[in-house]
Amino acid sequence: MRVNLPSRIASGKYSCFCQLYFLFFEKTVQLRFIMALPVTQQVRSFSRFYTNFLGLLNNQILDSPLSLSESRILYELAKNEGTTSNQLVATLSIDKGYLSRILKKFEKEKLLLKVPSVQDKRVRILSLSAKGEKIFRHINEKSEQQVAERIGHLTEDAKHELGTILQKTERLLDTQRAQPITLEDIVIRTDLRPGDVGFVIMAHGELYQKEYQYGINFETYVAKGMAEFYERYDPDRSRVWVCEHLGRRVGFLLLMARGNAAQLRYFFLSPEYRGVGLGKKLMQLYMDFLREKGYLSSYLWTTHELFTAASLYKRAGFKLVEEMPSNAFGKVLTEQKYELIL
Template sequence: MVGGILKMNKKLKDRVSIIRSFNRYYTNILGLLDQHLLESDLSLSEVRVLHEIEKNEKCTSRMLVDILCMDAGYLSRILKKFYKMGLLIKEKSAKDARAQYLYLTAEGKEKMDELNNSSDEQIVQIIKPLTEIDKNCLVQNMTSIETILTDGANIKLEDITIRTDVRPGDIGYITYMHGWIYGEEYGYSSAFEGYVAESFQKFLLNYNQDNDSLWCAEHNGNIIGCIGIVGHGERAQLRWFLINPHYRKIGLGKKLLQESLDFAKAKNYRSVYLDTTSDLDKAISMYKRVGFIKKLETANNSWREDLTELEFEMEL
């Protein structure tokens, strides 16, 4: 900061400008929603408070302040309004006399149903003119915004769906994921992305659902992880094991790995092998925990200098 003004390079300035432009646009959208909700004598902020009370079991005013980043005094006035309207009751905690839990009354729940229906209809009208592709893209991008800004803090394993049908665009996107994740996290060159693309070309040309499978993990339509099994006679090869950084530490990697191994066992493969590199410590640790043993170690400078390629195998 110089003289109270933040100095920014052009790249950062352009990013800030785009984000601010989006904020102004979306504020107008929220204004339309707020105007609609005011017809029911409740503002958008008040509806958000009711929503959080309904969603969170044993909700307290302290929780609401933290969740909504709301001024405690302002929240207090909102809660008093709700008490007067008969929408809210409070109950003392049996374990902590200082804590008071907030619950919606029957009237409060009825009001939320009414507001949710109205809000749903408002959103339906906003997206109605869009094509199906644009609707999907809108939802996926909104999901990405929240996930990136929270670093996946609100994501749970049950939020993720896993499918095995290969759809148009899957292979291209997964190849792209390999390129940017390995490039950013491990400094791999674009040659690695070419290697992945070549491996997928062979997979598609020889794909046999009786022997091979590709698992795609999705969050609201976004592919955020994958793993594959490719048959080679009595052996199966585990390939393309990758998780978007924002979706790690929720057990998704363990789930994908187990599903692929269960598939290999069900198909009566004698063993499963995989190729990895020595710098993927967390992945190697996971492989070892489920029973993979290192069989081979060779130098590989194709994607980065001083890289060692490892082959692991597990008997089934």
């Protein structure tokens, strides 16, 4: 499949950097249409892999006398001293009758202590005995050793990536502890790193196709613009703002030097990070840098469909100065130019 470039881009010679991106598109554009497995099947597949990975199908866990369920309950008793059976049911989402049988077994084997609650004599406070704590320490140490061995072949960067992925997975799946994302959760950096350029191109291509039905031509347009920015990048006069949450890029904005003017380009926020004040924060950072470097003006190009972004520009003092019809991105739309005079 060949990539058809819009006329406003197709003229002139491409840089080597940009040519490589277009070659990449030619080789991979068809892969975009390959259907991924439904997420339910992916979760089930990972669950099967993980149980094998940690040997959880064995009758006993980590050379201990306990099953998986029993060792999990032992962990909660060790980490939450003074808990109750009702609290264990809520924490572990476990059947009350099944839990009761396991606790009786722990009592019989002298792993568990029960004392009446000071506040309510009908309630029993649960804690591990010295024997129970010894078994817990054995399982805990063995578990740490097992995981360390299983991930020992990974580089430090890979381990960091794995930890970030697991944090995010837990956050997505744990509805009981889910907390709304706040601006304080997001890290904004200003250095350009490997992967940033590709992220901007892919993120724009995918999101604008999904939300506005822009064609592949839009993605190639972004690729050309990012190639130009990279080749002319001067950290003293230009600036990128890369937003990350749990190690994942979730937003982007750049200021490109154009002599005494600055061009605002590629303002992007992942949908789930809208509404937390991130867009307003990025716009403020842009304006601060603009004034700090003594620019006389700033401008940007957008389309009539991006009215939410346009409201941010207007609040910062940008004014609509030009409009023109266009079908460069695979659909009929109106391109708009906003300008700010300082």
